Amino acid sequence: MLATSPAFKQNVKGALADASLQKALAFTRPSFAGKRTAAVAALPEFEQLRDVGRDIKNHVLANLDFYLETWSANVEKSGGIVHWCSTADDARAAVLAICQKAGAKTVTKGKSMISEELAINDHLEKHGIEPVETDLGEYILQLRKEPPSHIIAPAFHLNREDWEESFRASHTDLPEDRVFGERRDILTEARKKLREKFLAADVGITGANFLIAETGSSVIVTNEGNGDLTQTLPRVHIVLASIEKVIPTLEDACTFLRLLARSATGQDMSVYTTFSTGARRPADLDGPEEYHVVLIDNGRTGMIGTEFQEMLRCIRCAACMNHCPVYFTVGGHSYGWVYPGPMGSVLTPALIGVDKAGHLPNASTFCGKCESVCPVKIPLPKLMRHWREREFERHLAPQGMRSNLAIWAWFAKRPQLYRMATGLAARLLSWLGRGKGRVASLPFAAGWTAGRDLPTPEGETFFARYARAQREGKL
Amino acid sequence: MSKENILNAIRRGLKRGPLPDDQAMGLRARLAGHPRHLIPARSRVSRPEQIALFIRNIEKEFGSVARVADFAAIPDAVAAYLAARNLPTDFAIAPHPELADIPWDTRPLLQRRPGRAQPSDLVSLQHGYAAIAETGTLMLPAAPERPTTLNLLSDTFLVVLRASRVVGAYEEAWDLLRAESPTQPGGGFMPRNVMLVTGPSRSADIESTLELGAHGPRRLHVLLVDDDPAALG
Ligand code: SF4
Numbered sequence: 106m107l108a109t110s111p112a113f114k115q116n117v118k119g120a121l122a123d124a125s126l127q128k129a130l131a132f133t134r135p136s137f138a139g140k141r142t143a144a145v146a147a148l149p150e151f152e153q154l155r156d157v158g159r160d161i162k163n164h165v166l167a168n169l170d171f172y173l174e175t176w177s178a179n180v181e182k183s184g185g186i187v188h189w190c191s192t193a194d195d196a197r198a199a200v201l202a203i204c205q206k207a208g209a210k211t212v213t214k215g216k217s218m219i220s221e222e223l224a225i226n227d228h229l230e231k232h233g234i235e236p237v238e239t240d241l242g243e244y245i246l247q248l249r250k251e252p253p254s255h256i257i258a259p260a261f262h263l264n265r266e267d268w269e270e271s272f273r274a275s276h277t278d279l280p281e282d283r284v285f286g287e288r289r290d291i292l293t294e295a296r297k298k299l300r301e302k303f304l305a306a307d308v309g310i311t312g313a314n315f316l317i318a319e320t321g322s323s324v325i326v327t328n329e330g331n332g333d334l335t336q337t338l339p340r341v342h343i344v345l346a347s348i349e350k351v352i353p354t355l356e357d358a359c360t361f362l363r364l365l366a367r368s369a370t371g372q373d374m375s376v377y378t379t380f381s382t383g384a385r386r387p388a389d390l391d392g393p394e395e396y397h398v399v400l401i402d403n404g405r406t407g408m409i410g411t412e413f414q415e416m417l418r419c420i421r422c423a424a425c426m427n428h429c430p431v432y433f434t435v436g437g438h439s440y441g442w443v444y445p446g447p448m449g450s451v452l453t454p455a456l457i458g459v460d461k462a463g464h465l466p467n468a469s470t471f472c473g474k475c476e477s478v479c480p481v482k483i484p485l486p487k488l489m490r491h492w493r494e495r496e497f498e499r500h501l502a503p504q505g506m507r508s509n510l511a512i513w514a515w516f517a518k519r520p521q522l523y524r525m526a527t528g529l530a531a532r533l534l535s536w537l538g539r540g541k542g543r544v545a546s547l548p549f550a551a552g553w554t555a556g557r558d559l560p561t562p563e564g565e566t567f568f569a570r571y572a573r574a575q576r577e578g579k580l
Numbered sequence: 581m582s583k584e585n586i587l588n589a590i591r592r593g594l595k596r597g598p599l600p601d602d603q604a605m606g607l608r609a610r611l612a613g614h615p616r617h618l619i620p621a622r623s624r625v626s627r628p629e630q631i632a633l634f635i636r637n638i639e640k641e642f643g644s645v646a647r648v649a650d651f652a653a654i655p656d657a658v659a660a661y662l663a664a665r666n667l668p669t670d671f672a673i674a675p676h677p678e679l680a681d682i683p684w685d686t687r688p689l690l691q692r693r694p695g696r697a698q699p700s701d702l703v704s705l706q707h708g709y710a711a712i713a714e715t716g717t718l719m720l721p722a723a724p725e726r727p728t729t730l731n732l733l734s735d736t737f738l739v740v741l742r743a744s745r746v747v748g749a750y751e752e753a754w755d756l757l758r759a760e761s762p763t764q765p766g767g768g769f770m771p772r773n774v775m776l777v778t779g780p781s782r783s784a785d786i787e788s789t790l791e792l793g794a795h796g797p798r799r800l801h802v803l804l805v806d807d808d809p810a811a812l813g
Contacts, residue, residue: 133788150620157617170590171599171607177583182766189583241794242785261788268786288786296795303795304699319611320770330732330781330796337728337773348586353607354614359750362776363620370784373637374715377796378776385772386765388724390675390696392772402586409593 108457110441113464120436129262130433137427140371141478148367158364159482161357162418165349166409172318172351173400179321183383185396196401197228200310200343203397204234207341209307215325215332216240217312218256218421219345219401221443222456225310236310237302239331241295248275254437256444257369257423262436265291299331309335309393313346314420315361316398319354322382323398326365326375333377342381342393347401349417355380361420364480368422404456412491416451418481425475425485431468440465447475447485454492459499466492616751623714623748627810630713634746635804637716641779642792643800647743650805651678654740655687657803662690662703665799667736671703672696676725679707679740696727697734704734708741708802710753715778718802719753721761722773731775737797744808750776 109116120126145151165172177187188203190196200223204212212229214220214236226236226247238247242260246253248271253259269285272294285291311332313323323344325332336342352358366372385392408414426432426446437445442462444452450465466489475485591597599607623630635645648657662669670691673679684690697704707726710719718739722728731737747753761769781796792798806812 129787136788148620148622150618153618154620161617167594168599168603168607169594170587171604173590174587175607175611179768183764183768183770184766189586191582191585191589195582239795240785241783245785258785258788260785263787265787288789288791291786292783292791292794296793299795300699319614320768322770328781329783329785329794331794333728333732333775334795337732348590353611355754356614356616356751359619359754360617362750372641372778374641374717374776374778376641376777376779376781378717378778380770380774380776382768382770382772382774383764383766386724389722389772390724390727391729392722400586402589406586406589406593409590410595411593414593 108442108453108461110453110457110462110465113439113441113468116439116441117435117468120439121434123436125264125267126262126436129264130436133258133261134433137371141368141424141427142371144367144371144373147373148363151364151367154360154363155480155482157360158420158480159418161352161360162481165352166414166417169348169351169409172353173348176316176318176321176351177400179318180383180396180398181321183321185321185383185398188397188399190399191402193223193401193403196223196345196399196403197225199399200225200345201228201232201234203341203343203395203399204229204308205232207308207395209234209341211235211237211302211306212308212310213237213239213302213306213335213339214243215309215311215327215335216243216259217310217345218443219312219347219403220310221253222403223345223401225345237299237306239299239302239329239335240327241292241329241331244295244299245271248272252438252443254445255423255426256421256446256448262438303334303338306335306339308341308343309337309339310343310345311336313344313350313398314365315358316346316351317353317355317358317380318351320380320382322380324358324378324380326362326378328370328372328376330377333379336379336381337392340393341395342384342397344381344396344398345401346398347403348405349419365420365422368420368424368478368480408455413451413455413488415483416448416455416488418483419448419452420481421448422480424478424480425483428474428478430470430472430474435468440468447489448483451483451485451488451492459492459496463492463496466490466496619749619751620714623712625748627808628812630748631743631746631804631808631811634711634713634716637713638779638800638802639716641716642782643716643779643802645802645804647804647806650807651682651740652686654682654803654805655684655690658705658738659687659690661738661801662736665736668702671705671738672698672701672730672734673705674707674726674730676707679705682740697729697732699733701734703736703738704730704797705738705740706730708739708745710745710747710756711741711802712748712750712753712776713746714749717750717776717778719757720775720777721757721771722775723771728773728775731777732796734797735793736799736801737780738801738803740803740805742805742807743811746804746808746811 188199229236315324366375384396432446454462673692675694780800783794
């Protein structure tokens with residue numbers, strides 16, 4: 106996916122002016138947070154499970170080479186094939202080769218964020234293979250040629266009229282005078298259209314929420330059942346998975362399943378949690394004849410051993426963005442690449458370069474909500490701060506002056522001025538919100554504050570805090 | 581090539597070479613022992629309460645349950661469910677011996693087609709392997725007698741499940757599978773596919789509003805056979 110992250114500020118401007126986006130954000134925000142809160146409240150052990158989840162992931166990362174080798178050996182024992190790919194290019198080539206060998210004309214796809222990283226659809230299309238997204242949200246985005254705006258609710262920014270308009274424009278074989286009276290009608294039409302695709306597909310591509318080392322399994326978690334139809338009906342199943350998805354055992358998976366759905370949608374458990382292990386067994390009546398896993402690094406090994414290693418614990422639940430005041434003000438597209446919200450602000454610079462995504466770690470009010478809901482306790486604000494420090498240092502070094510947005514670079518090269526300007530802004534906000542701890546409106550950014558209360562900065566910028574901490578010997 | 585690159589990059593990051601033998605042994609022991617972690621207390625209750633929890637959770641997730649005294653009562657229960665919803669009386673059914681033994685002739689109108697599901701099937705009937713009370717979740721491992729397509733292609737999904745196969749937590753269901761699953765090609769115990777199903781298919785992708793029956797079944801109905809005296813409260 107082509108990144109527009111360097112244009113974050115322009116993206117934000119557009120998003121603030123987009124009335125229908127703002128409406129969708131305002132409508133969705135309370136329900137995302139409320140559902141998680143209710144699910145968590147109903148499980149007294151949830152907080153302890155977060156510690157367990159964090160510890161399992163840390164254990165895996167410290168032994169990642171061992172667990173990947175074990176997992177891979179077990180995939181092959183059960184009749185699957187693992188394709189190790191260092192880069193997105195390698196992975197695209199591997200997927201294409203499997204599809205071409207299978208003589209594929211149509212490929213159905215379950216929802217997979219790594220497939221967005223690879224922009225696999227463009228690649229397949231370029232080679233004459235039709236990719237069909239089958240998750241409802243992803244399907245309409247494909248019709249509209251839009252990227253997802255959220256990692257688990259990719260199309261929540263669209264309203265019913267958008268769906269209807271896209272269906273009328275794309276499903277031209279259906280009667281023009283058909284009526285979309287309710288959401289159900291949209292769903293029914295999509296179900297019918299996609300059934301045809303499921304049945305016609307030669308290859309099915311899914312992502313993986315987890316890989317199980319012990320058994321060589323891949324796991325997908327969905328609500329629609331599209332991922333299961335994708336991996337069950339075609340002759341060939343390809344799993345796209347990044348290296349940090351591996352966990353040791355089924356018992357470890359149990360802990361993550363207890364965390365994932367509650368954090369994501371506020372369900373106790375998603376509807377379909379499916380463990381796939383190898384290809385169809387000799388006497389089976391259904392299932393794919395070939396099972397491939399394309400295992401992808403694409404920049405992740407570069408995070409190991411750095412302060413960003415903790416980000417590799419992420420299980421992509423979306424709780425951090427669902428609770429982020431910045432996300433709910435600017436929407437997912439503003440972040441400009443695959444991963445929005447707090448997790449995107451940390452991950453994107455690591456995967457596509459801080460020169461392209463250096464603005465994202467600034468898109469934070471440091472309210473700390475993301476860290477407090479993260480099921481694997483990733484210290485997201487701290488990691489964003491690390492990026493800001495890195496970015497800052499980069500601009501202080503004379504050789505470090507790379508292209509960037511002009512104003513920001515101009516300020517960044519003049520730390521005194523930068524500090525003064527941001528210090529002024531912080532004090533202004535503090536003044537506006539005095540006594541309340543929240544700023545309900547800003548005269549110069551009505552769109553920004555209409556969607557949310559801005560937590561009041563404590564009258565001190567990051568740099569001032571940093572300098573004070575240094576003076577006090579805390580760093 | 582890429583494999584070595586990735587493994588070496590990981591080791592560089594971790595500032596070590598391949599794991600020393602003694603450490604690898606420790607990890608292999610962890611895999612072999614597959615220790616359990618914290619298990620929520622909610623499913624640690626008496627058998628009757630476990631069954632009640634299972635039913636409550638299924639219903640919370642928009643599924644339904646009919647308790648029947650024995651396998652002989654299933655044809656009536658199936659016929660009643662289908663008739664109440666004006667659903668067709670022909671359905672695809674898992675070719676499982678337990679289901680074949682049901683006295684279907686008591687309801688000659690019920691037309692069964694054993695095998696995998698076809699895209700045109702409106703109703704399917706699956707054999708439930710086990711279920712998890714903790715979240716009202718069915719465990720459906722693929723096998724020749726339990727085809728996966730039955731779980732997915734129909735509009736109305738019926739599952740016959742013995743009450744004795746309802747366990748408290750996910751870990752207990754995996755224990756059953758580890759103990760009972762036939763050895764697979766390659767030596768492992770994992771069937772090609774194991775689905776954990778919690779309620780009927782759904783989507784909230786259209787305006788963040790829940791609709792049932794996105795791609796999979798719109799209805800999930802469990803026929804729970806009371807074969808466990810301890811579970812009768
Ligand atoms: S960073 Fe944490 S909260 Fe955010 S998506 Fe990842 S696991 Fe979920």
